[in-house]
Amino acid sequence: MTKPRRRVLGRSRKREERSAYLFIAPWIAGFLLFWLAPMAISVVLSLMDWDLLSTPKWIGLQNYAELFFNDRTFWVSVGVTLKYIVLSVPLYLVTGLLLSLLLNLKIRGITVFRTILFIPSILSGVAVAVLWVAMLNPDTGAVNDVLRQIGISSPPRWLQDPSWAVPSIVLVGLWGIGGGAIIYLSGLQNIGAQLYEAARIDGAGAFQRFRFVTLPMLTPTLLFVLLTSLIDAFQVFDTAYVLGGSQGGVGDSLRFYLINLYNAGFVGGRFGYASAMAWILVLAAAAVILIIFRTSGRWVYYEYDPESER
């Protein structure tokens, strides 16, 4: 009795499977063409010397050896990028959080403030950089004028001073901090009021409520923002390109990793070398992401069991 029924079920199952593969076919094709194939090519390429025109030459690990032991500008670019990460990621994390707390206040007109402060984050890196390259002009720019008016007689020379160039970009990024704040804000608004209520009944003050309710409940959002801001920090390009030019700013002070890669590959025509650089970037980023994920269990608090969701 059950036999024919099962066969019918099996057939509909098979039909479902066939249509499923049709539905996901665009992504399968895209993945093979635009991800897997380039990745394979990239691995091979990183072991070659090739300028696009001549015949590619197999050179083994020489590209990597040159990068690690014989390329000063590579290490300069690593240094600039790390400096940016160290300066920007913690600063953006904290200021974004503080701003979101401010924007979470239930006061009149708060949506207007939210909107205003969010706007810079949807503008292009180029548009923002074009504006700030003018603002940061050391002699005639508005920033230094304001600084002089509040009594700082010799303000930093920003982009023209190699030691201030990276901090300049970090400050420009602060202008768009509202974008991160909005993500925190959605996290804040998902914290149940009953938790605050309970904390209040237990006699917790404002700071304690922040420390023992808000902060733990916000850790998943913090993890998300930490990861995305790190990935972004590895890939700074637009702002540095506009503020420092394609050659990496004054004294290589803005030679970010991607600027350097772009120069090696698309300006210098060393595509094998640039591929090797790309792989080092991927591995470094993957290592950092992995470390954060591994350690996140210790500080990220999930209210629900994330496994039960799927």
Place this chain on the structure above:
Amino acid sequence: MSVATAKPRPDADGAGRNRAYPLATLIRRRGKRAVLKGAAYVILLALSAFVLLPVAWMLTAALKPDLVSVFTVTPQWLPTDHWDWVNFRRALFDTLPFARYTFNTLVIAGGNILGTLISCSLVAYGFARLRFRGSGPLFYVLIVTMLIPWQALMVPQFLMFFKIGWYGTILPLIAPAFGGTAFYIFLIRQYMRTIPRELDEAALVDGLNRWQIFWRIVLPLSTPVLTVCAVFTFIYNWNNLLGPLIYLNNDSQFTIPIGLANLVTRAGTPWNLLMAANLLSIIPPVVIYFVVQRKLIGGIASVGLKG
């Protein structure tokens, strides 16, 4: 008002609870609240000035004639002396070709929106609703591709497109969108999973096939998330510098970001026209943001949660 007293839900703001406190405490509290509220407004206004004043300065600079420097000893934040609105027309048509750059950017953005919506909605439906062998591992691969930055693949992708003769065309900037973007697939899938399955099952019983269910039921119900994806795609492409920089080699194809960046990095930048062009370039994202504000923030919020 301190941080944690900002209640996430208005219903928690119990006026009734305050009655339990003695009057003196209540007055003291009200006074403290007023001070904190005032402080919050001061900070918010200062931050808004920090965001808006540079934009106002940009407008001031854009309205200045060629012979007046946009840089002054004390910065002019608001336009008072000069009102050369013609600068916007000059940036677009006469002196600088930003109308053409805008058109080029719109073509690329439009192609990407089309490709993204078609491919990502199909794939998301497959992952959200259909059972098939390998769906788990394939979805895992999809998530992993989300974490690999595109920049890591830009060299080999460039070489592939170069080999098939697409260098110097906009095709390499559009074609990948038709292969789906992992992030948007993920976003749409998450959304589709919230649509009640009973709808599908009822439709199956009524004799609709999978495609009809997708097209007539799930897709129309997914318009909010599709809007979010379209907006994200637009803003990404409107702002994208590196992609067009790599693939386009002719001024007639250049996009707005390339046009702006080239003006800054060359000598003798026409600052007034540059600021006019820059101001025009930020209008579309801002307008779109205002139009779809709620959906956009909701979309970002869902990303933040699922991250």
